[in-house]
Amino acid sequence: MAAFKTIDDLNDIAGKRVLVRVDLNVPVKDGKVTDTTRIERVAPTILELSEKGAKVILLAHFGRPKDGPSPEFSLSLVAPSVEQVLDHAVLTASDCIGEAAASAVAKMNNGDILLLENTRFHKGEEKNDPDFTKALAANGDIYVNDAFSAAHRAHSSTEGLAHHLPAYAGRTMQAELEALEKGLGNPVRPVVAIVGGAKVSTKIDLLTNLVKRVDALVIGGGMANTFIAARGTNVGKSLCEHDLADTAKQIMIEAATAGCAIVLPEDGVVAREFKAGAANEIVSIEAIPGDAMVLDVGPKSVDAVKAWIERAATLVWNGPLGAFEIEPFDAATVAAARYAAERTKAGKLTSVAGGGDTVSALNHAGVAEEFTYVSTAGGAFLEWMEGKELPGVAVLSR
Numbered sequence: 177m178a179a180f181k182t183i184d185d186l187n188d189i190a191g192k193r194v195l196v197r198v199d200l201n202v203p204v205k206d207g208k209v210t211d212t213t214r215i216e217r218v219a220p221t222i223l224e225l226s227e228k229g230a231k232v233i234l235l236a237h238f239g240r241p242k243d244g245p246s247p248e249f250s251l252s253l254v255a256p257s258v259e260q261v262l263d264h265a266v267l268t269a270s271d272c273i274g275e276a277a278a279s280a281v282a283k284m285n286n287g288d289i290l291l292l293e294n295t296r297f298h299k300g301e302e303k304n305d306p307d308f309t310k311a312l313a314a315n316g317d318i319y320v321n322d323a324f325s326a327a328h329r330a331h332s333s334t335e336g337l338a339h340h341l342p343a344y345a346g347r348t349m350q351a352e353l354e355a356l357e358k359g360l361g362n363p364v365r366p367v368v369a370i371v372g373g374a375k376v377s378t379k380i381d382l383l384t385n386l387v388k389r390v391d392a393l394v395i396g397g398g399m400a401n402t403f404i405a406a407r408g409t410n411v412g413k414s415l416c417e418h419d420l421a422d423t424a425k426q427i428m429i430e431a432a433t434a435g436c437a438i439v440l441p442e443d444g445v446v447a448r449e450f451k452a453g454a455a456n457e458i459v460s461i462e463a464i465p466g467d468a469m470v471l472d473v474g475p476k477s478v479d480a481v482k483a484w485i486e487r488a489a490t491l492v493w494n495g496p497l498g499a500f501e502i503e504p505f506d507a508a509t510v511a512a513a514r515y516a517a518e519r520t521k522a523g524k525l526t527s528v529a530g531g532g533d534t535v536s537a538l539n540h541a542g543v544a545e546e547f548t549y550v551s552t553a554g555g556a557f558l559e560w561m562e563g564k565e566l567p568g569v570a571v572l573s574r
């Protein structure tokens with residue numbers, strides 16, 4: 177029996193208003209969704225509830241809007257892709273609470289699917305504010321959380337709602353937890369983690385505990401620049417969070433104590449513009465020009481990453497090694513992903529990767545299907561790896 181209630185515990189839901197928290201935080205370029213994996217993963221829950229006659233009301237965040245509603249962060253950009261993936265009409269509302277939401281819900285027929293606007297357009301969402309949570313709850317009879325990738329956030333729509341409405345785990349939430357437990361519950365050593373990407377400040381703290389659980393931590397992407405700068409190396413105009421230098425140093429100390437190798441890039445591919453085809457050169461990591469930025473790790477670093485993948489029995493990967501969306505800065509991520517896929521196919525490696533952009537990068541490399549398991553979650557996946565309790569999961573527990 178699952179540790180929490182699932183959709184199997186829901187009976188007679190025809191006509192019931194079911195608030196379903198999904199993660200629609202998908203990569204978008206020029207106003208178009210570039211990877212629909214997260215939508216595909218939540219589709220079974222949405223369609224199952226709709227087929228059972230529920231009024232399915234989708235709640236989601238999109239990006240990190242700072243100052244209330246803005247077109248850039250509107251879920252109306254994502255709605256057409258949701259409709260396409262579901263092959264079902266999707267109604268929309270211009271707000272997730274108040275009159276706009278209530279009147280859209282009142283017009284729903286059994287089986288309809290409605291996508292409410294970005295929950296983060298309200299400050300109350302991230303504060304898990306009880307009044308905001310009540311306003312969300314007013315539109316539902318039942319709450320289903322299918323957003324494992326947002327379950328590390330104790331927000332109104334990911335945690336608060338479970339205190340107001342009968343709460344259930346969706347199919348993806350259930351499947352993610354089961355698959356991670358199966359693949360990483362008792363990982364075969366050596367365990368190598370690759371962490372890269374751009375969300376440095378929200379992920380760097382996680383590394384303090386991760387180094388106690390893995391044998392090597394390979395750092396790439398924007399995360400690597402922060403570590404290299406902490407060591408005193410000039411990183412030019414690279415994406416780097418200089419104020420996290422002390423955290424980075426502390427992680428290196430924790431790693432040494434725990435016997436975890438920290439692997440930083442030896443070389444980088446630098447450019448002066450963040451755009452596809454920008455003029456670029458390979459430089460030693462100690463010689464980054466002051467007016468340039470590292471957009472990918474270099475060939476020597478790729479060899480080192482591959483050597484660590486070869487040594488690993490289990491690979492855990494979150495965050496691309498470079499700005500993979502713009503060629504040629506996808507080279508290291510693609511090479512490492514293909515090598516990990518090759519080792520997995522040969523039966524030498526259990527490979528588990530997670531994160532919205534990481535999934536997109538693996539799809540770009542053409543190997544997502546060949547990994548042992550690909551989670552939709554990045555930060556939540558790393559926190560799960562650390563052994564931390566995820567608020568969105570804990571609140572569903574029986």
Ligand SMILES: Nc1ncnc2c1ncn2[C@@H]1O[C@H](COP(=O)(O)OP(=O)(O)O)[C@@H](O)[C@H]1O
Nearest residue numbers: 373374375397398471498499531532533534554
């Ligand atoms: N060196 C770099 N400089 C700038 N951006 C980078 C660099 N390396 C990776 N990125 C960016 O990191 C982003 C993905 O990071 P992140 O959101 O942390 O991953 P995920 O969504 O998989 O958890 C991508 O958009 C990629 O372009």
Ligand SMILES: O=C(OP(=O)(O)O)[C@H](O)COP(=O)(O)O
Nearest residue numbers: 199201325326531532553554555
């Ligand atoms: O994309 C997400 O995180 P991830 O990139 O760490 O997987 C989730 O939707 C959570 O988003 P947030 O990190 O803005 O809270």
